[in-house]
Structures are given as structure tokens and as C-alpha cells.
Amino acid sequence: MVTLATTTVLFFLIRLTGDPSVMIAGESATPAQLAQVRAAYGFDRSLIEQYLVYAGKVLHFDMGVSLQDGQSAIHKVLQAYPATLMLAAAAITANIVISVPIGAWLGQSRGAAARVVRIALNVLQGMPGFVSALLLVNIFAVGLGWLPSVxxxxxxxxxxxxxxxxxFMAPKLIRVIEANTSAALRSNFVRTARSIGASNRQILWRHVLPNALLGAIALIGAEIAAMLTGLVIIETIFAWPGIGWLLVQSTLNLDFPVVQAIALVMVVSVFLANAATEALQTLADPRLRTKGRPE
Incomplete structure (x- = not known):
């Protein structure tokens, strides 16, 4: 139902952006040539007729062909998707590796160093991702020449x-893990563990951190869904050939079939990411397995 609603709304909204016949035929095309292009691509029909044709094709997993090069729209999207998956996988891994230890440390620290780190997190959390990207490009690619920018x-x-x-994603996860770690350290099971002689290291790794991560799974899942649906600005800045970059190019070129195929892939990706997150939460927290069951 969500997929149908999203693709339907997008179908009508994208047609408000302009006439792709001009992009196909060229700005110097005559009215007769424009009419010929519209007839060839079905743009001379009413929007309702165009939508019914589109919906019928979608039911047969046919998203049409690109108006730019005639390739299958869904094929172009699936060609670009591995680049987004690579970037997302690397970013997710780095995010978890960085955020978990820092969040766990902040959750049990109250010193000056912890205050400095919290201030830095506040600054990063308030800074848009594209600003960080441009700063990094100017420093490490343009200024120092250490790393490629594209x-x-x-x-x-x-x-x-x-x-x-x-x-821009790590500060949120660090904050959640910090809050969960701090709450877990004040819980009864930690006091019980201390009373039976468990060391601070054992308490952190066996009791506190697993419970802190339970509350962070939902946020990690949301961040995964966001990355799988294309980091449009980041991919555009670094000319990264993922679906975010393809979305920008296709929108500028009024390539309706490709934009619609990208939207469909994004909706399915979000659904799968949310389903995987819910399954992981249920697996990690046994209490959720019995939720809603009759006594």
C-alpha cells in the first residue's frame, strides 16, 4: 500500500516539473517535431491515461525505458545501487565502530575530557552533512592534496x-548509547553484579553495553534505511555514482521513468531495512517475542 501510494503521488508530482519532450527533441525543435515526440512517448495522452499505462507496466515489473538513452530504467537503477550499498556499508561499519566505544565511555565519564567531547558532538550534530563534506574536500583534497575528492x-x-x-550520523548514535549506558549503570542488575564482586570491565561488557545497544538498534536501523535510499547530497558532492547521484541527474534531465524506478527501489529498501531492524530487535530482546501474546 505504501509503495502504491508513493509511486502514485510521485507520478503526478514529477510531471509538474516540466515537459520532457523538449529535453528529448531539443530546444530548437519545431512544434511538429515536439508533437511527434509526445505521441511517440505517450505524453500527448491525459495524465490519467498515462498513469493507467504506467500502473499496468509496474504490475509486470516494467518501469519503462530512460528518456535519455533508451536503457531499461530499472536496469540503470540496479546498476547504480551497488555503489550506494558500498558507501552505506562502509559508513554503517565506521559509524558503529566509532560510536559504540565513545558512547559507552561518555556514559560513565564526567571529567573535562568528556565535556570537550560533548561540545564537539553538539557542534557536529548541528552541522549539515554537506558542510562537513565541503570542509573535508577543501582541507584534504584541495588544500593538502592527500585524498581524492571524486x-x-x-x-x-x-x-x-x-x-x-x-x-553527521555518529553524534546521534553516540548520544543514544551514552544515555543508555548511563541509565544501565544506575540499574538494579548492575548493583547486584557489583555486590557479587564483578569487575567494572565485566559489568560494562557483559551487562551494560548489551543493554545500551538494545535501545540503539532502532536508530541504527533508521540510519541504515536513510543510507540505502541514497545519500543524495553526499553522492553529488563526491560524484559518487550511486542512486542519489542518479536521482539528481535524472531529475535535471526530466527522465521520468528513471526517477520513478529510483523511488520504487527506495521504498522497497526502506521496507526491508525496517523489517530487518524489527527482526533484530526481537532477536536481541526476548521480551519482545512474548509481547502481545495471550497469557
Whole structure:
């Protein structure tokens, strides 16, 4: 139902952006040539007729062909998707590796160093991702020349995009883990563990951190869904050939079939990410398995 509603709304909204016949035929095309292009692509029909044709094709998993090069729209999207998956996987891994230890440390620290880190997190959390990306490009690519600002396929091309993504996603996850760690340290099971002689390290790794991560799974799942649906600005800044970059190019070119195919892939990706997150929460927290069951 969500997929149907999203694709339907997008179908009508995208047709308000302009006439793709001009993009196909060229600005110097005569009225007769424009009419010929509209007839060839079905743009001379009413919107309702166009939508019914589109819906019928979608039911047969046919998203049409690109208006720019004639390739299958869904094929172009699936060609670009691995680049987004690579960037998302690297960013998710880096985000967890960085956020979990910092959040756990902040949750049990009250010193000056912890205050400095919290201030830095506040600054990063309030800074848009594209600002971090542009700063990193100016410093490490333009100024120092250490890293490439564009490119795809080499390990070093991942560094700046991943750091840009992590810079605005990690502060949220760190804050959640910090709050959960602090709450867990004040809980009864921690006091019980201390009373039977458990060390601080054992309490942190066996009791506190697993409980802190339970509350962070939902946020991690939301961040995964956001990354799988395309980091449009980041991919555009770094010319990363994922679905976010493809979405921008297709929108500028009024390539309706490709934009619609991207929207469909994004909706399915969000659904799968949310389903996986819910399954992981149920697996990690046995209490959720019995929720809603009759006594």
C-alpha cells in the first residue's frame, strides 16, 4: 500500500516539473517535431491515461525505458545501487565502530575530557552533512592534496564520503548509547553484579553495553534505511555514482521513468531495512517475542 501510494503521488508530482519532450527533441525543435515526440512517448495522452499505462507496466515489473538513452530504467537503477550499498556499508561499519566505544565511555565519564567531547558532538550534530563534506574536500583534497575528492572503485575514494556521512550520523548514535549506558549503570542488575564482586570491565561488557545497544538498534536501523535510499547530497558532492547521484541527474534531465524506478527501489529498501531492524530487535530482546501474546 505504501509503495502504491508513493509511486502514485510521485507520478503526478514529477510531471509538474516540466515537459520532457523538449529535453528529448531539443530546444530548437519545431512544434511538429515536439508533437511527434509526445505521441511517440505517450505524453500527448491525459495524465490519467498515462498513469493507467504506467500502473499496468509496474504490475509486470516494467518501469519503462530512460528518456535519455533508451536503457531499461530499472536496469540503470540496479546498476547504480551497488555503489550506494558500498558507501552505506562502509559508513554503517565506521559509524558503529566509532560510536559504540565513545558512547559507552561518555556514559560513565564526567571529567573535562568528556565535556570537550560533548561540545564537539553538539557542534557536529548541528552541522549539515554537506558542510562537513565541503570542509573535508577543501582541507584534504584541495588544500593538502592527500585524498581524492571524486572517483569510485579505489579504497581511498571512500574515505572522504564515509567521514562526511559519519560526521553527521555518529553524534546521534553516540548520544543514544551514552544515555543508555548511563541509565544501565544506575540499574538494579548492575548493583547486584557489583555486590557479587564483578569487575567494572565485566559489568560494562557483559551487562551494560548489551543493554545500551538494545535501545540503539532502532536508530541504527533508521540510519541504515536513510543510507540505502541514497545519500543524495553526499553522492553529488563526491560524484559518487550511486542512486542519489542518479536521482539528481535524472531529475535535471526530466527522465521520468528513471526517477520513478529510483523511488520504487527506495521504498522497497526502506521496507526491508525496517523489517530487518524489527527482526533484530526481537532477536536481541526476548521480551519482545512474548509481547502481545495471550497469557
Amino acid at each position: 572517483g569510485y572503485g579505489r579504497p581511498e575514494t571512500l574515505i572522504l564520503p564515509v567521514v562526511s556521512v559519519v560526521s
